[in-house]
Amino acid sequence: MIEVEHLSKTYGTTSAIDDVSFSVEQGEILGFLGPNGAGKTTTMRILSGYLPASSGTARVAGFDVHENSMAVRQRIGYLPEVPPLYPEMTVKGFLHFVARIKGVAAGDRAERVQSALTRCNLLEKQDVLIRKLSKGFRQRVGIAQAIVHDPPAIILDEPTVGLDPRQIIDVRNLIKSLAGDHTILLSTHILPEASMICDRIAIINKGEVVATNTPDQLAAQLTGGLRYELDVEGDLATVQANLKELEGLRSFSIPETADSSRSKVVLEFASSYDPGREIAAIVVHAGLGLYQMRRSQVSLEDVFLQLTTEEPTEEPTAEPTEEFSEADVETSNLVPPAEESADDRTVASAEAEQQPMPPDQQVTVDASTGAIADHSLPKPDNHP
Amino acid sequence: MIILANILAIYRRELQSYFSSPFAYVIAGVFWFLSGVIFLQTLQGASLSASLGDQAGTGSVDVPYLLLVNFLGWLAIVSLFLLPMLSMGLYSEERKRGTLELLATSPVTNWAVAVGKLLGVVTFYVTLLLPVMVYEAIVLSTAEPAVQPAVMVLGHLGLVLMATSVLSLGMFISSLTDSTLLAAILTFGVMLVLLLVNWVAESVSGGLADTLRHLSMLTHYSNFIQGIVDTSSLILFGSYIFLGVFLTAQTIEALRFQRS
Structure with a gap:
C-alpha cells in the first residue's frame, strides 16, 4: 500500500x-x-x-x-x-x-x-x-x-x-x-x-x-536470551563461583550500587534454558539475603539503543544515572533512569492495573517503559 | 466542478470563521462607528456648502454628488487602516496553527485555496459596506435633482475593486510570514505605495511618470467615484487581484521546497 x-x-x-x-x-x-x-x-x-x-x-x-x-x-x-x-x-x-x-x-x-x-x-x-x-x-x-x-x-x-x-x-x-x-x-x-x-x-x-x-523478531535478531537481575545481601564471593558455573551463562556482572551491604548481580543466559530455580537455590543455600530477583527479556529498548547508539560511552543517560540520589537508585529498579515523563511511567502502571499480568511480565512492561528519545537527547531541566 | 466545490468549501469556512470571531465584530463595530461619524460630518459640511451656495447665489454646486465623492474618499481612508487588518491573518494564521499542512495535503490546489480565501474576505468587507450604503441611499434619495444610481453603484464598485486588490496583495504578504503583525505592517506599506505612487509621478517626467500614474490605485479610484469607468482601471485592478492570487499560490508551492 x-x-x-x-x-x-x-x-x-x-x-x-x-x-x-x-x-x-x-x-x-x-x-x-x-x-x-x-x-x-x-x-x-x-x-x-x-x-x-x-x-x-x-x-x-x-x-x-x-x-x-x-x-x-x-x-x-x-x-x-x-x-x-x-x-x-x-x-x-x-x-x-x-x-x-x-x-x-x-x-x-x-x-x-x-x-x-x-x-x-x-x-x-x-x-x-x-x-x-x-x-x-x-x-x-x-x-x-x-x-x-x-x-x-x-x-x-x-x-x-x-x-x-x-x-x-x-x-x-x-x-x-x-x-x-x-x-x-x-x-x-x-x-x-x-x-x-x-x-x-x-x-x-x-x-x-x-x-x-x-517487534519480537527485532529483539530476537539482536540477542535473544534471558536476563536475571538479583538484589542480594551478604558476601557475594561465596556464591560467585557457583553462579558462574550455571549452564548457558553468557555474561556475569556486578553493577555498582550505592548501598555497600547489598549488591546487584546481572546474569545473562542463552534463551533456551531458564536457570531461575538454580539461581535462587544457590543464593539461598549460601545463606545470603535475596531481596529481589527478576527476569527480563532483552527489551526492544536495548535493541534500539544498540542500533542507534554508535559509541556507548557517549550515551548521555550515563550521566543522569550517576546524579541520581540513593532513593532514586532504589526505586529505579522498576523505572529506567531516563527521565521521560511521569506520564509514561503512569501509563505503564495504569496498563498494568488494567490487565493484571504475572509479576515477571509486569516487570518487563515497566522496565521497557520510557522514551528512547530521551536517551539520546535528554532534556536537562527534567533531571531531578 | 471539483475546483468550484473546493473554492466554495474554503470560502464557507473563511466566512464562518469571520462570523464566529470577536475580532471581526470589533472591526465591524469600529468601522461602522467611524463611517457613521464621518458621514454625519460630510453631510453637515455638504449642507453648509449648499446653504453658502444658495446665499452666494451661485447655486451651481451639485451638493449630493459632492457628498458622495467626499464620503467615498473618506471611506477609502478608513479602509486603508481596515484592509491590512482583514488580510493579515489569511495565511499567517494558517501557518501558525499548522492548518496550512492540512490544506496542502488535501486534494485542493493552491489556487482554489487562495481564491476561496480572497472571496471570503471580500464578502466580509462588502458586508461591512452594506449598512453604510443603506444610509447613503436614504440621504441621497431625498436629493433634488436625484443622484443617478449608476454613479453611486460605480463609486462603491470602485471601492470594492480597490479593496479586493489590496486584500489580494495583502493575502500574498500574509502567505510570506507567520507573524500577523508583520503581515499587517507590510501590507499597509505596500498599499500606501500603490495608492500614492502618483505623487512620485509628479516629480519625474516622461514615460515613467505616465506608468507610475497609471499604477496608482488612487487615480483609478478617483475616476470610479466620479462615475467614470475606464477599461484601463478595470484591467489595473484586475491585474492587482490576479497578481496577489498568483503570488500567493506560488508562495505556498515554494514553501514546500524550502521548508526545514
Whole structure:
C-alpha cells in the first residue's frame, strides 16, 4: 500500500533522510521509530505530498506522491505533529469542512462525519468549539480528520505525544481498531508504544532506516536470551563461583550500587534454558539475603539503543544515572533512569492495573517503559 | 466542478470563521462607528456648502454628488487602516496553527485555496459596506435633482475593486510570514505605495511618470467615484487581484521546497 524506495531529502547541504526504503502492506500498522530529529516527520511529509523528495520514489496505493499528488492526497489521511485544527469551528463543522476539501461526495458526508465522530469517541463533543477542547480531545479530532474521508492509508505523526495516560491508552486502542481496513504508518519515539501497537517496526536513525522487523523478531535478531537481575545481601564471593558455573551463562556482572551491604548481580543466559530455580537455590543455600530477583527479556529498548547508539560511552543517560540520589537508585529498579515523563511511567502502571499480568511480565512492561528519545537527547531541566 | 466545490468549501469556512470571531465584530463595530461619524460630518459640511451656495447665489454646486465623492474618499481612508487588518491573518494564521499542512495535503490546489480565501474576505468587507450604503441611499434619495444610481453603484464598485486588490496583495504578504503583525505592517506599506505612487509621478517626467500614474490605485479610484469607468482601471485592478492570487499560490508551492 505504501512503498518507499531510496528516498532522500536534503535541505541545502544537510541531509534529513538518506536512502530510506520500506513498505507497508495492506491493513498493516508500521511503526516508525526513532529519536527526535531522525527524519520521521520529513519522511511522513514527503508521503503526504507536503514536501517533495530530493531523490527516490514514494508510492501510496500505486500512485507516485510527486507525479500523482492529487490522487495520493485523496487516498491518505494525515495527522501532522501538531493537529491542524481551526479553534473557532465546532468539531462537527470542522470535520464537515475536511470531508468537503478531501472530496467526499455531498451525499456521503453526513454519514462519514458521523462515523469518524463515533470511532474517535467524539459524539458528546461534536457541537463544542475546538478552542474549548482539552488536548486529548483535540488529538482525537486530529485523528478524526485523518479518517473522515475513509482513506486507504493513514499517516500519523506522533499521535500520542503530550497526552495523559488514559488518553494515550484510548488513542492506542483507536489506532489498533483502525488497522485491517486501513493501512497505517505511525511515528513515535516511545518504544513500548511501538511494540504494543505495531505489526512491524522500522527503526530510523540519522535519516537512515537501520532495521525493519516485527517487534519480537527485532529483539530476537539482536540477542535473544534471558536476563536475571538479583538484589542480594551478604558476601557475594561465596556464591560467585557457583553462579558462574550455571549452564548457558553468557555474561556475569556486578553493577555498582550505592548501598555497600547489598549488591546487584546481572546474569545473562542463552534463551533456551531458564536457570531461575538454580539461581535462587544457590543464593539461598549460601545463606545470603535475596531481596529481589527478576527476569527480563532483552527489551526492544536495548535493541534500539544498540542500533542507534554508535559509541556507548557517549550515551548521555550515563550521566543522569550517576546524579541520581540513593532513593532514586532504589526505586529505579522498576523505572529506567531516563527521565521521560511521569506520564509514561503512569501509563505503564495504569496498563498494568488494567490487565493484571504475572509479576515477571509486569516487570518487563515497566522496565521497557520510557522514551528512547530521551536517551539520546535528554532534556536537562527534567533531571531531578 | 471539483475546483468550484473546493473554492466554495474554503470560502464557507473563511466566512464562518469571520462570523464566529470577536475580532471581526470589533472591526465591524469600529468601522461602522467611524463611517457613521464621518458621514454625519460630510453631510453637515455638504449642507453648509449648499446653504453658502444658495446665499452666494451661485447655486451651481451639485451638493449630493459632492457628498458622495467626499464620503467615498473618506471611506477609502478608513479602509486603508481596515484592509491590512482583514488580510493579515489569511495565511499567517494558517501557518501558525499548522492548518496550512492540512490544506496542502488535501486534494485542493493552491489556487482554489487562495481564491476561496480572497472571496471570503471580500464578502466580509462588502458586508461591512452594506449598512453604510443603506444610509447613503436614504440621504441621497431625498436629493433634488436625484443622484443617478449608476454613479453611486460605480463609486462603491470602485471601492470594492480597490479593496479586493489590496486584500489580494495583502493575502500574498500574509502567505510570506507567520507573524500577523508583520503581515499587517507590510501590507499597509505596500498599499500606501500603490495608492500614492502618483505623487512620485509628479516629480519625474516622461514615460515613467505616465506608468507610475497609471499604477496608482488612487487615480483609478478617483475616476470610479466620479462615475467614470475606464477599461484601463478595470484591467489595473484586475491585474492587482490576479497578481496577489498568483503570488500567493506560488508562495505556498515554494514553501514546500524550502521548508526545514
